[in-house]
Amino acid sequence: MPVPGRTGPIPGALQRTKSQWAPARWEELPGWEADRIREWWPALHRSCLRPVNGWAGLCTEVRRLGPAWGGQVDDGFVRQWVQGHLQPWRVVGLDGVSDRGLLTGYFEPMLEGRRRPEGRFQHPVHRPPADLAQRRPHLSRTALETTAEGRAALAGRELVWLADPLDVLLVQVQGSGRVRLLDEPDAQGRPRVVRLAFGGHNDQPYQSVARWLVDQGAFPLEQASWPAIRQWAAQNPTRVGEMLRANPRVVFFKEEPLPDPEVGPVGAQGVPLTPGRSIAVDRDSIPLGTPVWVDSTVPQPWSATAPAAPQPLRRLVMAQDTGGAILGAVRADFFWGWGDEALALAGRTKQSVALWVLWPRTP
Numbered sequence: 001m002p003v004p005g006r007t008g009p010i011p012g013a014l015q016r017t018k019s020q021w022a023p024a025r026w027e028e029l030p031g032w033e034a035d036r037i038r039e040w041w042p043a044l045h046r047s048c049l050r051p052v053n054g055w056a057g058l059c060t061e062v063r064r065l066g067p068a069w070g071g072q073v074d075d076g077f078v079r080q081w082v083q084g085h086l087q088p089w090r091v092v093g094l095d096g097v098s099d100r101g102l103l104t105g106y107f108e109p110m111l112e113g114r115r116r117p118e119g120r121f122q123h124p125v126h127r128p129p130a131d132l133a134q135r136r137p138h139l140s141r142t143a144l145e146t147t148a149e150g151r152a153a154l155a156g157r158e159l160v161w162l163a164d165p166l167d168v169l170l171v172q173v174q175g176s177g178r179v180r181l182l183d184e185p186d187a188q189g190r191p192r193v194v195r196l197a198f199g200g201h202n203d204q205p206y207q208s209v210a211r212w213l214v215d216q217g218a219f220p221l222e223q224a225s226w227p228a229i230r231q232w233a234a235q236n237p238t239r240v241g242e243m244l245r246a247n248p249r250v251v252f253f254k255e256e257p258l259p260d261p262e263v264g265p266v267g268a269q270g271v272p273l274t275p276g277r278s279i280a281v282d283r284d285s286i287p288l289g290t291p292v293w294v295d296s297t298v299p300q301p302w303s304a305t306a307p308a309a310p311q312p313l314r315r316l317v318m319a320q321d322t323g324g325a326i327l328g329a330v331r332a333d334f335f336w337g338w339g340d341e342a343l344a345l346a347g348r349t350k351q352s353v354a355l356w357v358l359w360p361r362t363p
Contacts, residue, residue, distance in 0.1 A: 013096075014089065019285040019329035020096055021089035021357060029088060029356055030295045031314030038078045041070025043274040043318040044291065050270050052289035058085055058360045082316075086358040088293065091285060093329045101330025103296045103313075105349030106174050106280070106323070107342035108265050111167050112191075113160040113179040123165045124158040125179075128200045128252035137203035140248040144202070145241075159196065159255055165240060166233055169209065170226065171196055172251040174346075175323065176265035178258060178338065196253040197265060204248035206324035212246040225347040249324060264335070267321030275337030280321035285329045286357055290319045293356040294332065299348035313351070316358075330355050 014021040026032055045067040048059035070078050092099045114121040131153070132138055144150035160179050162168055171177035177196045186192040210224040218232045233240050264273035267280070269288040279292060286292060294317055297310035317334075326333045334349055336342035 016286075016329075017284040018094065018282060020092050020094060021359075022092050022096070022099075024088040024090045024356055026083055026088060028090070029293050030354075031312055032293070033079070035075070035079075035315045037075050037082065037316055038070035038073065040277050040291075040316045040318070041078060042067050043277040043320070045069075046271040046274065047269060047289040047318050047320060050289065052269075052287050054360060055289060082291075082358065085360060086291065087361050088356045088358055091330050091355040091357060099330065100352050100354050101328060101332075103294070103332050103334055103349060103351040103353035104325075105299065105334045105336050105346035107336045107346040108338040109167070109170050109174055109177040109343065110338060111162055111171065111177055111179050112182055113162045114183045115160060115181060116183065117161045118183070120163045121161040121182075123162045123168050124154075125160050125162060125168055125171060125196060126154050126250075126252050127157040127159055127254065129153040129157065132200050132202070132252065138250075139202060140204050141202075141250050142245045142248070144250060145245070157252075159253055160194075165244060166230055169244060169247075171253070172249075175251065175321075176253075178261075193258050193261070195256045195258045195265060197256045199252045199254040201249055201251045201324070204250070206249045207247045208325065209243050209247055212243060224350075226343065227347070264337070267335075269320045271320060273320055273335045274318070275335060275342065276315070277317050278320045278335040279317045280323045280326045280333035280335070281319040282327050282329070282331055283319075283322055285331070286319045286355070288319055288322070291358040292317050292319050292332070293358065294334070294353060295355075296351045296353040299345055299351060301348060319357075 013023060045062055048055070048062040051059035090099060117124075129138060139147070139150050139153060144154060160181065162179075175198045178193055179196060180191045180193050182191050184192045210229060213219065213229065213232055214221050214224060219228050233243070264275060264278070267273045267278060279294070281288070281292070294313065294315055296313045298313045300308065300310060321333070321335065323333050330353065332353060332355060336345045
């Protein structure tokens, strides 16, 4: 019998603020039949705990089936369910032509820290200033660090102290982080691990320090990575402050417990992110809570010699987060998870990408 969703008329294109959605057929999604799609189901279920407009009816069924349903059936059955309920649309620019964009990556760092400044732990991560909601934009990074007004706004707002200013930048760029508190033991006497969750930002424009270093001639763009940034900082300690102040945006945090280390940070949709199955998007192009088919390649380490043929990165993910640098029609930030491998993958992800959104069929 024919697979649901493969036949029948395709409706006309849809207009978004920053993109157009062009109608597509399932066979146009590269690699669609090869994805281990049941691994995506828990991410869909999480989004359906906070359904967006247009999803209320379908999310009722998703919640009824439960978070483990995808693991109880095979990939073909989940794929058939998707094709029976959703319609694919290719995301293109407002010109109706531009259909490829940029995929970057992010992750949740694991860092060591202390509650109080001691020894090498002299670099604070802050809660939001008391007047953050009333003052938009708030003070820039330079003003917060160098003026009496800025220092007063942050006084007493320290959450934890880290050992390296680049660790502070890292958690700000990623939007969350885990901190192992060396001076605060848990019930077993081990350093307690807490999560720093996004608590707001100063509404200043985001500027990439990697781009600043490229413009300074530190390294070419294709070599830009966190290891390269750290190496430059170690070689130029007197210029680290100058580099950091090239980015006016400051992110502030709130502390959350970490009862389950296998659960990701909460994204902008208000649900936990799933490693390898969550992305950040521009919500003016793709609404949060939307399934998205990603067609890209797995990032590879930079090499001076000819690299190996890239491996495809083609899978179904959920748009569950946003980011200050994630702007444009065909633009996504891929959540790799946490730990050293996620750090390496996130730092290397600068790939061409095509995106398809999957939206509930109209009755």
